[in-house]
Amino acid sequence: MTLEEAIRTRHSVRQYLEKPIEAEKIQQLQDLIDECNREGGLHIQLITNEPKAFASGIAHYSKFRGVSNYIAMIGKKGDDVNLGYYGEKVVLLAQCLGLNTCWVAMSFSKQPDQYQVLPDEKLVCVVSLGYGENQGRPHPQRKTIADVTEDKRSTEKGFPLPDWFTRGMEAALLAPTAINQQKFVFILHDDNKVEARTRFTLLNGYAPIDLGIAKCHFEIGAQKGNFEWL
Numbered sequence: 001m002t003l004e005e006a007i008r009t010r011h012s013v014r015q016y017l018e019k020p021i022e023a024e025k026i027q028q029l030q031d032l033i034d035e036c037n038r039e040g041g042l043h044i045q046l047i048t049n050e051p052k053a054f055a056s057g058i059a060h061y062s063k064f065r066g067v068s069n070y071i072a073m074i075g076k077k078g079d080d081v082n083l084g085y086y087g088e089k090v091v092l093l094a095q096c097l098g099l100n101t102c103w104v105a106m107s108f109s110k111q112p113d114q115y116q117v118l119p120d121e122k123l124v125c126v127v128s129l130g131y132g133e134n135q136g137r138p139h140p141q142r143k144t145i146a147d148v149t150e151d152k153r154s155t156e157k158g159f160p161l162p163d164w165f166t167r168g169m170e171a172a173l174l175a176p177t178a179i180n181q182q183k184f185v186f187i188l189h190d191d192n193k194v195e196a197r198t199r200f201t202l203l204n205g206y207a208p209i210d211l212g213i214a215k216c217h218f219e220i221g222a223q224k225g226n227f228e229w230l
Contacts, residue, residue: 003220006095007174011136013100016066019131021048025097029129032093033071036086043074044087045115046129053108053126062107064128070108071127072115073209083124084212088175091127092216100132103176103213105206124209139180145169150187161188164226168194171221177210184211186218187230194218195230 001009026048033044047053047070054067071090073083091101105125117123149169151157161169165188172186184207187195196215198207215229 001096003092003096004171006092007171007217007220009135010092010095010101011138012102012176013132013134013136014062014064014067014102014128015133016068016100016128016130017133018066021069021099021130025099028097029071029090029093032090036089040079040082040086041076042079042082042086043116043118043121044083044090045072045074047072047111047114050111050114053111053114054128056109059107059109064102064104064107066133067128067130069129070104071129073124073126074115074117074121075124076121080124080208081212081215084209084214085216086212087127087209088213088216092220094129098131099129100136102128102136103209104128105178125206141173142180143173143182145173148173148182148185150185152187152189154190162192162226164222165194168218168222168227171217172214175210175214175217177213178206181210182214183207184214186214189230192227193230194222194227 030046033046036042037044049068051068053070054064073087075083094101103125108126110123169186183199185197185199189195196211198211
């Protein structure tokens with residue numbers, strides 16, 4: 001499975017089978033997490049065989065079941081965009097490995113004895129991980145490319161958007177976001193430079209994470225050699 005295929009087929013899953021993740025898949029995920037932590041200056045951690053985080057009433061109310069593996073999204077304060085960007089890389093690898101995931105903001109109980117959070121860091125959210133009882137369902141597509149883009153080119157404004165930009169936005173619109181709000185905008189500038197920003201939302205605390213996830217998708221769809229981040 002390619003990353004493009006993983007973007008299209010990956011959906012949030014909250015119910016999991018009592019099936020352990022194979023050691024070789026755990027190692028592949030850990031290798032990517034280590035790489036992401038080095039590149040992004042993050043402290044993402046993979047937690048396995050730990051059911052307590054999703055044993056609370058709020059987790060059951062939110063329909064989580066059978067979760068004993070998760071990824072703790074930990075980084076320095078202000079690193080939320082990076083956490084979303086690099087965290088989604090791990091999520092897409094999990095999909096390629098035949099696993100299922102769900103980004104979880106509040107429906108879990110913190111387990112500080114299971115992961116390390118340094119004094120200048122914070123646990124922003126977690127991602128449940130494992131073999132799902134099903135493959136999840138796609139959310140309805142609420143927005144179009146026009147809703148989440150701006151064209152600020154000085155010489156080509158009004159002309160069709162480049163194919164690579166359109167492909168990137170198609171991938172970005174498939175990014176999971178808090179309650180499917182998609183509160184982001186991608187701005188095309190001269191010289192194939194792209195800027196990505198958050199828009200106001202009542203759940204603004206998670207908007208930077210969502211933006212990072214969308215940037216990861218955009219980069220895969222557009223292919224990084226076609227543009228530069230501004």
